[in-house]
Amino acid sequence: MTTTPAQAPAFAQSVRILSGALMGGLVFFGIALFFVLGTKDTPPVWLPVAQLAAGVGVHVLLESIGYRTRPLDPDLGDADAEQAARAAWQSSMMLRFALSEAIAIVSVVAAFVVEGGILAYAVGALVSLALMAVHVWPWARPVGKVADALEAAGRRTDLREAFGVPAPGPIQQY
Secondary structure, eight states: OOOOTTHHHHHHHHHHHHHHHHHHHHHHHHHHHHHHHOSSOOOOTHHHHHHHHHHHHHHHHHHHHTTOOOOOOTTOOHHHHHHHHHHHHHHHHHHHHHHHHHHHHHHHHHHHHSSOHHHHHHHHHHHHHHHHHHHTSOSHHHHHHHHHHHGGGSOOOSHHHHHTOOOOOOOOOO
């Protein structure tokens, strides 16, 4: 690929900063809600159970649609393939973020509608943060899944290298 050594870390760093800012936003919502809602109420048992169940449902949804991207055209040049791979990463990351964040957003509403104070939000926010740690933060698993989808037609990308993620190796049998 045609990535210069300075470009790959800059892209990865900007994606990590964006991911961290998006995840940190949920913490700041929680701090603001703490002052508005207080801690004297506890949510009904069904609410955290529903939030955890929603987390499982969103995880399944993310696994089925969150990493779908069109494979790169094998005839693309290096620069075009690099640009297309990075754009595909960013758009799929934002989709995964939006779906993961939905639980926290609904939990903000639940914190005001259902008695439960900050705890009504906190459980949903923790579920959303866990989903974001698995599906949004650029570590080996999501980077590898997006790279595999992009490389399905045979055009190699530099996505793994840009994030410093090792390429998958052969499976070893013991």
